[in-house]
Amino acid sequence: MIEVRPGAISANVASLVDRLAMPVMGVVKANGYGHGALVAARAMLDGGATWLGVVDIAEARALRDAGIRAPILAWLHAADADFGAAAEARIDVGVSSVRQLEAAARAGAIVHAKVDTGLGRNGVPFREWDAFVERAEELVADGLTVRGIFSHIAGSGAAFDGGQIERYRSALERASALGASVRHLGASAASLFLPASRFDLARIGIAAYGIHPEANAPGAPADGSDARALGLVPAMRMAATAHAGVVDVGFRDGLLPAIGAPVLVAGRVRRVATMAPDSLTLDEPCDGEAVLFGDPAAGEPSVDAWARAAGTIGYEVVTRMASRAPRSIA
Numbered sequence: 001m002i003e004v005r006p007g008a009i010s011a012n013v014a015s016l017v018d019r020l021a022m023p024v025m026g027v028v029k030a031n032g033y034g035h036g037a038l039v040a041a042r043a044m045l046d047g048g049a050t051w052l053g054v055v056d057i058a059e060a061r062a063l064r065d066a067g068i069r070a071p072i073l074a075w076l077h078a079a080d081a082d083f084g085a086a087a088e089a090r091i092d093v094g095v096s097s098v099r100q101l102e103a104a105a106r107a108g109a110i111v112h113a114k115v116d117t118g119l120g121r122n123g124v125p126f127r128e129w130d131a132f133v134e135r136a137e138e139l140v141a142d143g144l145t146v147r148g149i150f151s152h153i154a155g156s157g158a159a160f161d162g163g164q165i166e167r168y169r170s171a172l173e174r175a176s177a178l179g180a181s182v183r184h185l186g187a188s189a190a191s192l193f194l195p196a197s198r199f200d201l202a203r204i205g206i207a208a209y210g211i212h213p214e215a216n217a218p219g220a221p222a223d224g225s226d227a228r229a230l231g232l233v234p235a236m237r238m239a240a241t242a243h244a245g246v247v248d249v250g251f252r253d254g255l256l257p258a259i260g261a262p263v264l265v266a267g268r269v270r271r272v273a274t275m276a277p278d279s280l281t282l283d284e285p286c287d288g289e290a291v292l293f294g295d296p297a298a299g300e301p302s303v304d305a306w307a308r309a310a311g312t313i314g315y316e317v318v319t320r321m322a323s324r325a326p327r328s329i330a
């Protein structure tokens with residue numbers, strides 16, 4: 001059983017708004033990082049997020065269809081993306097090329113222009129920014145609204161390229177005539193740990209779900225204590241039943257192979273010995289509720305511990321949890 005705790009998401013967002021002292025965009029892409037897009041979106045807004053962020057227009061439209069009225073940004077588009085539908089549903093679109101900019105202008109969509117300041121994961125290449133802005137200036141004169149200018153910094157530690165904030169600032173300066181009112185750069189890690197990356201809006205995903213954004217950094221603890229130190233509470237708990245050391249969940253529930261991961265059964269930590277599509281076995285026979293990951297504050301293993309054993313990061317563990325597994329929303 002997957003237990004999703006929207007109250008934890010709301011509390012995390014509220015504490016991040018407070019800590020960062022700036023507005024937050026709650027990122028609910030990838031089905032709300034596996035927690036359910038709509039559940040996560042409502043919880044983010046309850047916690048004080050003023051924007052929602054998703055990858056594509058289809059995800060944004062699903063939120064609108066469910067009655068979400070808050071501002072939404074969708075930032076990655078297939079060649080045939082329907083910007084007209086976005087405009088109609090009041091969904092802002094991130095644009096990463098002159099072609100997308102022109103298509104959005106034709107469709108009457110409001111845009112956030114994305115500049116690539118070094119991550120190399122879409123965005124207008126920095127060396128093409130000048131030409132892009134020139135074209136945007138013409139379209140703005142014809143009625144286009146450029147609401148935002150943004151870029152993406154993935155981490156704040158070893159992966160961080162110190163030139164990115166500087167390049168972003170110079171891109172902003174070049175684009176000043178566009179009249180954009182929302183400048184946004186950092187995701188969870190940069191917003192938390194690089195104050196210089198804070199502009200008008202922090203795009204927060206993983207931290208809102210209670211997972212430390214840099215839990216895989218060298219030397220980081222894998223017990224969730226770093227997230228707790230930031231005041232973050234895990235929003236997903238995965239538990240099942242153990243009979244004689246066999247637990248009735250497996251790969252088909254979305255679990256990654258995590259041999260050696262801790263599992264809490266009847267107050268004792270056991271280890272995953274083998275895994276199969278529909279079950280896993282523990283290193284000793286035991287019976288009772290088996291908690292694969294949950295709230296370390298309650299003595300339960302953390303998502304990070306499962307991720308560590310699986311050789312990945314917490315983001316992937318929760319995002320993969322299949323909708324096939326029974327879930328409860330607490």
Ligand SMILES: *Cc1c(COP(=O)(O)O)cnc(C)c1O
Pocket residue numbers: 027029075152154186187188189203204205206207213
């Ligand atoms: C996923 C994503 C985020 C959120 O990142 P976290 O590290 O989960 O906070 C922010 N911005 C963009 C563009 C993203 O793709």
